[in-house]
Each structure stands twice: as C-alpha cells, then as structure tokens.
Amino acid sequence: MIKMIKKQFLCMFRDTGVMLALGLGGFAFGKILMAVIMRFDQTAETYFPLGTLLASLMMLMYAAINGCLCLTYYFRIEISMGAVRKEFLPSFYLVSFLENMAGVLVIMILNWLDNFTNERMFSGFANEIDFFPWILRYGFLVMAGVTLVGGMVGTMITKFGRKAGWTFWALWMVGCFVLPNVHSAAEEVPGSILGKAGLALGKFLTAVPIPVWVVFSAAAAVLCVCITWEIIRKQQVTI
DSSP states (O other): OHHHHHHHHHHHHHHHHHHHHHHHHHHHHHHHHHHHHHHHOTTOOEEOOHHHHHHHHHHHHHHHHHHHHHHHHHHHHHHHTTOOHHHHHHHHHHHHHHHHHHHHHHHHHHHHHHHHHHHHHTTTSEESOOOHHHIIIIIHHHHHHHHHHHHHHHHHHHHHTHHHHHHHHHHHHHHHHHHHHHHHHHHHOTTSHHHHHHHHHHHHHHHSOHHHHHHHHHHHHHHHHHHHHHHHTTOOOOO
16 A cells, blocks of 8 residues: 555656646736736725635646546556556545645645735735635645545546536536625625525525534545445446
8 A cells, every 4th residue: 555655646746746836826926916906006905815815726726627637547547557446546535635735735835925925015005814714724624625526526527428527517617607696696786586595505504503514524525435436446447
C-alpha cells in the first residue's frame, strides 16, 4: 500500500501544481482588479478581498473538475498496468485529500497576504468581510466533500459514459446559475417564486440542528465511498 501511495503521489503531483498555479493566478488577478476599482471608483467607501475570493473559486473549481476526470483517467492507466483495485482507490482518495488540504492551507496564506496588503494599500477604507474564519471553519470540510463526491462522480462517468457526464454537467450548471438567483431573490424580491423558494430553503437549513447535519454528512460520505468502490471493483478497464 505504501508503494501504491508513493506512485499515486508521483502521478498526481503535476495536478497539484496546476491547482496551486491557478489559485495564484486568480489571486494576482483579483489584487490587480481590486486596485483598479479602488483607484477609479470615487464613491468607494470599503474594499473587498477579491484576491482571496478568486483564488478560492479557481482552486475549488479545479479540484471538483479534476477529481471527477482524474479518477477515470488514472483508473484506466494504473489498473491496466497491474495495480490492484483495493489499493488504487484508497491511495487515490488519500492523495486527492492531501492535495486539496494543501490547497486550503495555501488559500489561508493568500488570505493573510491579501488582508496584509489591503490594509496598507487602502488604509482609509474598511474591509467588507474577513474570509479567514470561514476558510478555517469550512475550508477543510468543503475540500473533503469535493474529494469524496468527485471520486463518486468520476466512477459513475467511467461506468455510464457520456450520459452520466452530461447529467452531472447539467446539475453543475443548475447549481452555478439557479442557486445564486434564488439567494438574490430571497433578499431583493422575497415575494417572487424564487424569493419564496430561497426563504423556505434558508429556514429549512437553519432549522436542522448541527448534530443532524454532522450525521447526515457522515452518512453521505460513507455512501459516496460505497458507491465508488462498488463500481470500481466490477468495472472493466478500457484504454
């Protein structure tokens, strides 16, 4: 198993580098864009840690997409070269998890740097939001969820092909475009259909006790692993 983990790390090392590079690129772009906005917006009274936000979004999107595609790719390559399935899956999950955790640590460092430079660049303005407590509280949990769900989605794409791929793509698009509109409608036009749906969803999420969410999350994690393993252990390898 140790040898398999080392091989998996070497295979996925480049993926980690790409994720971190995208995060740094997003951070740099966010810093430049925020500086331009503050320079030319004469009505600005506060600033926003845009570098941290863009870095987080870039790394999160890459982790989600890469987690789905990489399992399919590495499964076909490594199993065809003699790797054992019961060693492949744990090693893939472990390396993916460590990769994503490293991403969270990098985001924490970038957030500190973002706040440090913003306080000096925009000393006469207030910071709209401090991301650090949110990253510390939810960053590792989100990336752990991305690791597990990404693996499950990857195995389903391996088994069902384009049908599964298009289905998950449609769900991704719904999440990207519909959910933000629901949230905005709940605040701006609460009487609309989307506004009512957003308010109802918000009440439901806040009404459920935290221990229930913990149990639900643990059960969902176990379910993802079970589905992934059930598909992996029976899936034929095609190159």
